[in-house]
Amino acid sequence: MPFEDELAAALPDQGLVTDPDVLESYRRDRTVWVDPGQPRAAVLPTTTEQVAAAVRIAAAHGVPVLPRGAGSSLAGGATATDGCLVVSLERMDRILGVDADERLAHVEPGVVNADISTASADDGLFYPPDPASQTYATIGGNIATNAGGLCCVKYGVTRDHVERLEVVLADGTVIETGSLTVKGVAGLDLTSLFVGSEGQLGIVTRASLRLRPAPDGAATLVAFFPRLSAAGDAVARVARDGLALSLIEIMDHGTIEAVERLQPMGLDRDAAALMLMQSDAAEPLRTAQIERAVELCDAAGASYTAATSDLDEGEMLLQARRLAGTAVDEVAGMAIHEDVCVPRSKVPELIGRIEDITDRFGIRSATLGHAGDGNLHPTLLVDDDEDGREAGLHAFDAMIGATLDLGGTISGEHGLGSIKGRFLEREVGADNLAVQRSIKRALDPDGVFVAGQWLG
Ligand SMILES: Cc1cc2nc3c(=O)[nH]c(=O)nc-3n(C[C@H](O)[C@H](O)[C@H](O)COP(=O)(O)OP(=O)(O)OC[C@H]3O[C@@H](n4cnc5c(N)ncnc54)[C@H](O)[C@@H]3O)c2cc1C
The missing domain is CATH 3.30.70.2740 (Alpha-Beta Plaits)
Incomplete structure (x- = not known):
């Protein structure tokens, strides 16, 4: 049977996209300077079985497969290659459950990162990894890239929060990795192998994620510096002091200018750098931590510092950072x-x-x-x-x-x-890369998954 017909039979309910106008939206990600190829088709599965069927059909026809989440990659990770089949996980977007006792969320790959914390909030829990794209990037994409974020300085990155995965392999086999226990050392750590593998070893179709108790507030500091070296010195002083802050972000002069141009908010346009720091520890520790951070920034030569323990005021200060990514694109x-x-x-x-x-x-x-x-x-x-x-x-x-x-x-x-x-x-180094390539060959000998292709 022709490739597209087989896919159409395996993915009913508008699960196959071949219309060139619609396919256009599956060609590129947010890496605007990379020229995308032309995918042959896209599929929008709703179940693991459909993902496995699509991969099996593509493999049998020699069509390369590119998994896709929200397409927010800034590294061309979801940029299509010519003739590929895009497997978009956008319709597998269910939160399957929040287990408050075990502090776990069980989710499909198309769930948007921020929705996990929203769904866990009633249980006093949250999902810490918070890429700046968290309101649209999917958890499948986050797992595939081992995404970081603003508060990873305290809580760690995606890999530190993934307990168990369901993965569709290059021949359509479905495996589960990891365990739902707090400890677990049975066999090789395949969960860690798939986290950060950028869609080159398999497609994540389900994940169990570690949640943490949600902080009950945050104290925030903003500091402007006349020289970049002074801002760097402030970072070094905070690190040396052992302050367990939950956020330490920097924006240079060019970024401050870009944000002010997009949305004037009274930032110091003469400053060489702006730093934002936050503590989400329980009181009275968080106020003490931010007061200490103010002292350290002043000692490093800040030209202006201001701190607040008010959550809304803190959010307003963070607005500059949240806008920064979009603002620099505009200039x-x-x-x-x-x-x-x-x-x-x-x-x-x-x-x-x-x-x-x-x-x-x-x-x-x-x-x-x-x-x-x-x-x-x-x-x-x-x-x-x-x-x-x-x-x-x-x-x-x-x-x-x-x-x-x-x-x-x-x-x-x-x-x-x-x-x-x-x-x-x-x-x-060459030896390390050879090991990585042999892992790729073991899991995907025919090179079905094309994303990135640096292991191919
Ligand atoms: C304004 C902006 C800010 C950003 N800030 C951050 C940040 O702070 N931290 C950060 O880490 N990143 C950031 N990013 C980059 C991007 O959002 C992340 O890489 C994110 O993890 C990608 O998720 P996605 O759903 O968009 O995946 P996509 O872009 O669709 O895909 C990314 C990669 O994952 C693979 N993939 C997607 N889904 C699956 C799956 N289910 N199984 C296997 N492979 C899959 C794709 O093949 C591709 O290789 C930012 C991007 C933008 C545009």
Whole structure:
């Protein structure tokens, strides 16, 4: 039977998309500077069995498969390749249950991250990993990229919260990994293997996630710095002091400008950096922690600090950070998003090197990031033409080099997607990469899953 007919039979109820106009919305993700291919079709399964059937049919016809969540990847992870079958998990969006006693949420992959905390709130629980895209990114995409977020500095990343997975493998076999117990060491840790595998080893069709008691408030600090080095010094002082803050974010001058242009909120446009810090510990600890953080920022040379224990006021302060990603996209013809991570003590040095690099290539940049994790997102702002793109990509490569020189990693949280695979060997070495490729061959010998292709 022809490929599309087999799919149509296996995925009733408008589960198959072949209309070119509709397919257009499955071609690209949020990595605007990467040119997408043309998928052959997309399927929108509603059950694990349908996912498995689609993978089996694609494998039998030699059609490569690209899993897709919300398409918010900034690394080209959900950018289609020519002739692929997109398996979009958007209709598998049920929260199957919240087990308050075990502090677990059981969910399908298309559930939007923020909805898990909303569903757990009545039980006084929340799901900590909070990417800035949490109101639209799906948990399947978060698991595939091992997503981080703003409060990961205290709570850890996605991998620290995934207990059990159901995964469809390249031949359509369905396996479960992990256990629902607090401890569990039976066999190899396949759960961790699938977390962060970027859709190259299997499709996540169900997940059991660890919840935490929800904080009952937060104290927030905003600080402006006249020099980037002073902001870096503040991060180092907070780390040395051992303050267990739940958020330490940084925005540089370019980002402050972009946010003020998008939505004026009275930020200091002369400042070199703005930092936001938050403590969500129980009182009186959280007020004490933020007061101490104010002292440390002042000692590092902040030009202005303000703190509040009021949750709504704190949210208003955080607005600048939440808007930042969108704001920087608006100020250039093309925005090339970077995601690099260095040891925390190297953050000021990396920021300095980024400035040198953008000067060298004659382009602008805006840097924001999770300073408490050493994870920076420099955005290269270039003209949307051949020269602009070329300058941006040279600067991109130079930034990767600078990160590796400083003992960092080429991706803190967005993943390698279709843009960074070529740098992997430089970071991990040939022997390590050979092991990774042999794992891919063992699980997907025919190369059914094409996402990224850095293991192919
Ligand atoms: C404004 C903005 C802010 C962002 N902030 C953050 C941030 O703070 N932290 C962060 O980590 N990321 C951030 N991101 C990046 C992005 O949101 C994350 O990578 C997110 O985890 C992707 O989820 P998604 O549902 O959109 O997945 P997609 O973009 O659709 O897919 C991402 C990857 O996961 C694979 N995949 C998707 N679903 C599955 C599945 N069920 N099984 C197997 N593989 C699958 C895809 O093949 C692809 O390789 C941000 C993006 C934007 C646009």
